[in-house]
Amino acid sequence: MIRILPYLLYLWLLAMHEVFLKDLTSLWGVSINLVMLMILLTAIYKSEIHTLWFGFFGGLVTFVASGSAWGWHILVIILIAIIAYHLKERMNLESIRAKILLLLGGLLVHNLLVLFIAGQQDILWTIFKQVIPGAVYTTIIGWLYFLFKEGKLTKEKIKAIF
Amino acid sequence: MGTLRTLFARYWRNIHFISVFVLAVLLLLGQPFINSYVKEGVYALFYSPFAKLKLNINKLVNVSDNNRTLMESLVEASFQISLHEETVKENERLRSILGFEPPPGYTLIPAEVIAVSGHYLPTAVTINKGEGDSLRVNMPVINQQGLIGRVSDVTADYAEVQLLTDPTNRVAARVASSREMGIVKFIAGTGMILDNFPIQGTVTVSDTVISSGLGRVYPPGLFVGTVVRVEREELEPFCDIKLKPAANFYSIEELFILREVEQ
Numbered sequence: 001m002i003r004i005l006p007y008l009l010y011l012w013l014l015a016m017h018e019v020f021l022k023d024l025t026s027l028w029g030v031s032i033n034l035v036m037l038m039i040l041l042t043a044i045y046k047s048e049i050h051t052l053w054f055g056f057f058g059g060l061v062t063f064v065a066s067g068s069a070w071g072w073h074i075l076v077i078i079l080i081a082i083i084a085y086h087l088k089e090r091m092n093l094e095s096i097r098a099k100i101l102l103l104l105g106g107l108l109v110h111n112l113l114v115l116f117i118a119g120q121q122d123i124l125w126t127i128f129k130q131v132i133p134g135a136v137y138t139t140i141i142g143w144l145y146f147l148f149k150e151g152k153l154t155k156e157k158i159k160a161i162f
Numbered sequence: 163m164g165t166l167r168t169l170f171a172r173y174w175r176n177i178h179f180i181s182v183f184v185l186a187v188l189l190l191l192g193q194p195f196i197n198s199y200v201k202e203g204v205y206a207l208f209y210s211p212f213a214k215l216k217l218n219i220n221k222l223v224n225v226s227d228n229n230r231t232l233m234e235s236l237v238e239a240s241f242q243i244s245l246h247e248e249t250v251k252e253n254e255r256l257r258s259i260l261g262f263e264p265p266p267g268y269t270l271i272p273a274e275v276i277a278v279s280g281h282y283l284p285t286a287v288t289i290n291k292g293e294g295d296s297l298r299v300n301m302p303v304i305n306q307q308g309l310i311g312r313v314s315d316v317t318a319d320y321a322e323v324q325l326l327t328d329p330t331n332r333v334a335a336r337v338a339s340s341r342e343m344g345i346v347k348f349i350a351g352t353g354m355i356l357d358n359f360p361i362q363g364t365v366t367v368s369d370t371v372i373s374s375g376l377g378r379v380y381p382p383g384l385f386v387g388t389v390v391r392v393e394r395e396e397l398e399p400f401c402d403i404k405l406k407p408a409a410n411f412y413s414i415e416e417l418f419i420l421r422e423v424e425q
Contacts (some may be wrong), residue, residue: 016207019216047176060189064204070197071190078182137309 007054010038011061018062030133035062036110037138039077040103041145043085044093054101055081069117076113096146103142107135172413212275238390246386255306255416262306264420265381271295271419276320283350284411285328286311289419292319297419300379308385308408309333309373313419321419326354327411334376335386340364343374354387356403359392363401371405381420 017034025032035058041052059074066073083105091098111131115123147153170177190197205213264270266301273289280286291297293316301313303323311331314324324331326348335356344359356371369389375382387405394401 005402012212015276016212020299021211048175052178052182056185059186060200061204061208064209069203071188074186075183078186142268161312 007050007057010054011057014061016036018065018100020048027137028133030130030137032141033107033111033134033138035059035077036080036107037103039081040084040106041142043081043106044088044099044102048082048085051081051085052078066118072117073114076110076117080113096143096150096152099146100139100143104135107138108132111135118139131132170214193318193407206370242366252415259306259416262418264418265383267423268381270421271297271421272416273321273419274416275414278414280325280327284414285325286314287323287325287414287417289321289323289417290319291419292317294318294323296421297321299358302380302384302420303417304384304420305409305414306352307410308387309380310409310414310417312379323417325411325414326409332377333376333380336373336374337363337365337389338370340369343376344371344400344403346371347363350406354405354407356387356389356405357400359403361399361401363402365392365401367392 012046021034022031034070039051039055039058042054046054055078059077060070061074063070071093075161084102087102091102093099093102093122101102108131111134115126179233186393207305219246249284262270271291273291273295275287276290277288278284279288296314297313299313299316303310303312309326311323311325311328312322315322326333326346329348329350331348334343335346336343337356340363343358344356344363344367346354346356348354352391356365359365371386371389373380373382373384373386385408389403389409390406391404393403
């Protein structure tokens with residue numbers, strides 16, 4: 001049975017990100033794609049059913065304000081999450097590089113598809129201005145998360161730097 | 163029942179998949195009827211607390227901005243008020259000057275004080291009139307209260323006025339009621355006195371002291387001060403008379419130079 005409470009907290013975090021954190025964490029107009037990051041991390045560390053449902057509800061919460069494209073956003077997220085999950089099953093994810101590659105690929109594809117769903121003009125310009133920097137920025141956050149999770153970056157090490 | 167459980171156990175993965183995709187497709191196709199309900203639920207459950215928090219923070223930020231703007235306005239307003247008060251005072255002074263008549267045979271040259279000098283008491287002031295305005299050394303200077311001093315130095319555009327508070331300044335004076343004469347001078351620590359006034363002379367407190375015209379610097383009849391104390395020592399030839407100066411030397415702003423009318 002999926003324990004619901006942590007996922008509810010994640011969903012609140014996503015809502016908070018949309019309301020508050022997105023603007024605060026944006027660098028030169030490039031923001032973190034938190035929903036895809038969290039769903040890809042779920043795909044890497046959790047089961048297929050977790051990924052599936054969290055993908056659905058993550059899309060539901062994050063893209064609630066996207067009007068008629070809401071359903072498309074949810075479908076795209078679910079598809080990327082499931083594909084990422086099955087790729088993970090076939091990859092050797094012992095190394096951080098593989099995980100980062102999976103993250104970066106998923107984020108790039110998602111950012112691109114969001115671009116198409118939104119019917120954005122100046123696609124090429126937006127790809128270089130938003131899609132790629134957004135995916136890279138989010139991947140860096142994911143990379144830091146991997147380092148923390150696998151004990152390669154600890155509080156003691158950070159303290160030692162300063 | 164057992165069969166149903168077996169079927170569910172066998173196809174549980176597919177059931178989850180189908181459920182999720184059906185829900186997603188429902189959201190895709192069921193708009194706006196379904197969507198509005200779901201959206202309402204999502205907003206109420208997940209967004210509402212943060213939206214309210216953000217709103218309150220924004221309000222606080224706005225209050226802070228408004229507070230700063232109001233503070234600036236307040237400072238500006240108080241500055242305007244002080245300017246206005248200054249204007250009112252100036253207006254009152256100018257009104258009192260308006261009816262001011264020069265002594266016979268003299269015309270008034272109005273001037274403004276631009277600098278004051280002196281350590282504990284103003285002893286000299288610089289005015290914004292000079293040789294170009296027909297000012298000459300030793301011209302008497304008055305204001306609406308009385309005698310101020312004399313012009314001691316003149317440049318092209320400015321002049322220095324030696325005030326009565328300068329201990330080196332002397333005014334030949336007389337008590338207006340008895341017409342008896344003395345010399346008005348200022349002594350540091352004591353104040354303005356009427357010196358050389360004979361012991362047998364007639365003078366009382368609150369008598370007015372005016373310039374006598376002797377010495378040819380100050381014309382006769384200019385109000386110099388009021389007697390505030392009279393002391394007579396038996397063996398002394400002169401009285402000790404203390405005066406209250408007619409002019410307030412701490413607040414001189416506008417003054418007049420007396421220019422003799424040429425015959």
